[in-house]
Amino acid sequence: MTRAFAAPVGRAVAAGPPVPDLRLENVEVRAPDGRAILSVPWLEAPAGAALGIRGPSGAGKSTLLLVAAGLAPVARGRVMWGEADLAAMSERERDGFRRARLGLIFQDFLLFEELTAQENAAVAAAWAPAAERAAIRARAGALLDRFGAPRDREVAAMSGGERQRVAAARALAGDPAAVLADEPTAALDRDNADRLAGDLLALAREAGRTVIAVSHDPALIAAMDRVVQVVDGEVRG
Amino acid sequence: MIDAFRDAWLDASPAAQDALRLAALLAPAALTGALVLRGQAPWALVRALLLRFRWTNLLFALLMALSVGLGAALIAQERAIREGSARAAAPFDILVAAPGDEIGMMLAAVYLQPASAPLLGGEVLDRLQRDERLTLRAPLAFGDSHDGAPVIGTTADFLPRLAGPLAEGRVWETAHEAVVGARSPLRLGDAVAPAHGAGPAADAHAHEGAALTVVGRLAPTGGPWDRAVIAPVEFVWEVHGLANGHAPGDDRLGPPFDPAFFPGAPAFVISSETLAGLYGARARHSDAASMAFFPGATLARLHLLLGDLREAMSLMALAAQALSAAGVLGGLVALTRLFARRFALLRALGAPRRFVLAVVWAYAATLMGAGAALGLAVGAVGAEALATLVSARTDLALSAGIGWAEAHLAAAVFSLTTLLALAPALAAYRRAPVADLRGG
Numbered sequence: 001m002t003r004a005f006a007a008p009v010g011r012a013v014a015a016g017p018p019v020p021d022l023r024l025e026n027v028e029v030r031a032p033d034g035r036a037i038l039s040v041p042w043l044e045a046p047a048g049a050a051l052g053i054r055g056p057s058g059a060g061k062s063t064l065l066l067v068a069a070g071l072a073p074v075a076r077g078r079v080m081w082g083e084a085d086l087a088a089m090s091e092r093e094r095d096g097f098r099r100a101r102l103g104l105i106f107q108d109f110l111l112f113e114e115l116t117a118q119e120n121a122a123v124a125a126a127w128a129p130a131a132e133r134a135a136i137r138a139r140a141g142a143l144l145d146r147f148g149a150p151r152d153r154e155v156a157a158m159s160g161g162e163r164q165r166v167a168a169a170r171a172l173a174g175d176p177a178a179v180l181a182d183e184p185t186a187a188l189d190r191d192n193a194d195r196l197a198g199d200l201l202a203l204a205r206e207a208g209r210t211v212i213a214v215s216h217d218p219a220l221i222a223a224m225d226r227v228v229q230v231v232d233g234e235v236r237g
Numbered sequence: 238m239i240d241a242f243r244d245a246w247l248d249a250s251p252a253a254q255d256a257l258r259l260a261a262l263l264a265p266a267a268l269t270g271a272l273v274l275r276g277q278a279p280w281a282l283v284r285a286l287l288l289r290f291r292w293t294n295l296l297f298a299l300l301m302a303l304s305v306g307l308g309a310a311l312i313a314q315e316r317a318i319r320e321g322s323a324r325a326a327a328p329f330d331i332l333v334a335a336p337g338d339e340i341g342m343m344l345a346a347v348y349l350q351p352a353s354a355p356l357l358g359g360e361v362l363d364r365l366q367r368d369e370r371l372t373l374r375a376p377l378a379f380g381d382s383h384d385g386a387p388v389i390g391t392t393a394d395f396l397p398r399l400a401g402p403l404a405e406g407r408v409w410e411t412a413h414e415a416v417v418g419a420r421s422p423l424r425l426g427d428a429v430a431p432a433h434g435a436g437p438a439a440d441a442h443a444h445e446g447a448a449l450t451v452v453g454r455l456a457p458t459g460g461p462w463d464r465a466v467i468a469p470v471e472f473v474w475e476v477h478g479l480a481n482g483h484a485p486g487d488d489r490l491g492p493p494f495d496p497a498f499f500p501g502a503p504a505f506v507i508s509s510e511t512l513a514g515l516y517g518a519r520a521r522h523s524d525a526a527s528m529a530f531f532p533g534a535t536l537a538r539l540h541l542l543l544g545d546l547r548e549a550m551s552l553m554a555l556a557a558q559a560l561s562a563a564g565v566l567g568g569l570v571a572l573t574r575l576f577a578r579r580f581a582l583l584r585a586l587g588a589p590r591r592f593v594l595a596v597v598w599a600y601a602a603t604l605m606g607a608g609a610a611l612g613l614a615v616g617a618v619g620a621e622a623l624a625t626l627v628s629a630r631t632d633l634a635l636s637a638g639i640g641w642a643e644a645h646l647a648a649a650v651f652s653l654t655t656l657l658a659l660a661p662a663l664a665a666y667r668r669a670p671v672a673d674l675r676g677g
Contacts, residue, residue, distance in 0.1 A: 097587075114288035127588045127589060
């Protein structure tokens with residue numbers, strides 16, 4: 001079951017930079033031994049779309065997501081976010097692009113257990129310019145409230161569902177144009193998985209953000225606008 | 238320009254020079270920190286890293302503290318011994334003894350270490366007594382003891398030079414009265430029966446029947462004389478069956494002594510009004526029959542000799558600290574690998590590589606800084622414990638507090654380790670996040 005959220009959190013959540021289309025053209029990713037591990041002749045996700053990626057384990061789904069985030073190097077091809085080609089950028093430029101435009105969520109949360117939910121959600125404030133830190137912290141707090149995660153509790157004391165909500169708040173606190181999620185519901189029970197998926201998609205749609213999610217979760221996949229399959233390193237559908 | 242700096246440096250007070258040295262030693266760490274942390278706010282994540290493996294981190298900080306503390310304690314102790322031994326030698330302007338071993342005689346006269354020394358005879362006494370430029374010519378006669386404390390024979394005019402005004406009681410008026418050092422357990426009115434010799438070989442019955450009554454107590458000198466029983470030299474001569482320095486029928490105590498009835502003394506303490514007078518006295522009384530020397534200068538030579546040993550010890554301490562720091566930093570490298578996925582996550586979230594560098598460096602620098610600061614506390618406790626042990630063995634009053642030298646050591650180690658901490662920080666900086674993100 002998914003939940004729709006009507007309560008706004010104001011500019012802290014809704015506003016953001018213009019959302020670009022994602023377009024992958026003739027992308028090929030190779031392993032260090034030269035073996036091709038992912039081939040994407042063409043993939044497009046219009047701005048504001050929810051794109052699901054499914055496929056068997058080891059097929060290259062996560063690699064596709066890392067390519068879209070500019071984290072996995074490509075052997076050839078273009079990874080276009082609007083007019084920006086991540087494949088042609090320097091590492092520093094890709095860092096800057098992710099910082100400004102993307103939010104990431106991982107299956108196993110990757111939170112700092114000793115910090116509070118608020119500190120985790122606002123972690124981007126640590127490297128943001130001083131003038132932007134307060135806004136990131138405010139957005140993080142508002143998102144935690146909206147996700148129903150306690151701000152001041154240490155993550156170590158939280159359930160899996162609460163942790164993933166903190167991770168989602170962290171992904172959105174930087175006010176990204178797109179959220180890339182790798183198996184965001186895999187470590188959650190059904191109720192928590194539905195709640196997170198509902199909250200995430202509702203928030204993204206409110207702000208017109210693109211959501212790209214790799215998942216085995218039929219419920220999450222079913223909630224996406226469009227679904228592609230990755231099989232044996234090739235994108236289909 | 239350079240001259241102006243040199244002049245300003247020479248004009249600065251010692252404390253200002255030490256403070257500037259400290260600042261200079263901390264400068265590499267401060268500069269590195271300023272460069273690495275500029276524009277970053279890594280402290281929340283540093284706190285997370287510190288708490289994540291708190292016991293391992295504590296162990297690393299303690300290792301560092303132990304390493305710095307040992308070095309600091311050694312330096313503080315060495316300085317305390319040097320200062321304490323110099324303070325104890327201060328009342329002894331010039332010692333005159335039979336030609337031979339200056340160091341042995343200094344140890345015997347100043348630090349009351351058991352020694353067998355040839356005696357100076359009446360000829361030397363006569364020459365000293367005729368020397369009108371001397372303000373003091375006090376014989377020292379040692380070799381007896383009471384309950385392990387040395388019994389020293391001398392003249393009353395040496396006592397004010399040794400310890401200033403008495404702390405308690407009065408100076409002896411008869412040959413059977415004595416004063417005791419400030420730390421002697423004897424009280425006024427106690428009887429003292431001296432044994433011949435010192436230590437386990439002392440013969441308690443050799444001077445049977447001879448007794449002293451304690452009538453005064455010296456103020457503290459900070460040296461072994463603080464435990465001694467100090468008696469008229471005439472008493473010491475008499476209990477050994479010798480003439481007492483005066484012609485029969487002459488019951489006076491103290492100088493002048495009659496060279497014809499002078500049984501001999503292993504040493505005299507002599508003094509003069511001025512520094513020039515002291516140098517003159519040393520020259521006049523150094524000949525075939527006697528050697529005159531400044532115990533302070535002999536001690537300084539000894540310190541110089543031991544200085545090489547001290548430098549070797551300091552180098553070893555520094556090497557131990559470097560090894561310890563390298564071990565700790567090696568551990569930190571391993572520890573930061575455990576955080577690799579989280580650092581990769583930071584990169585995935587858009588953190589620049591420089592931010593990861595700042596987190597790892599600040600984490601390592603915090604541990605090293607805590608270790609160095611804690612090391613000073615360990616050094617202070619260690620130096621005090623060592624001082625207590627050494628004081629008990631030497632009777633030197635040692636004050637082994639932490640000083641500038643120890644602060645300089647801790648600052649140098651801290652700065653060095655913060656530079657070394659760039660190694661794990663750069664390793665994290667260079668690490669590509671994609672493999673760690675996949676690594677699960």
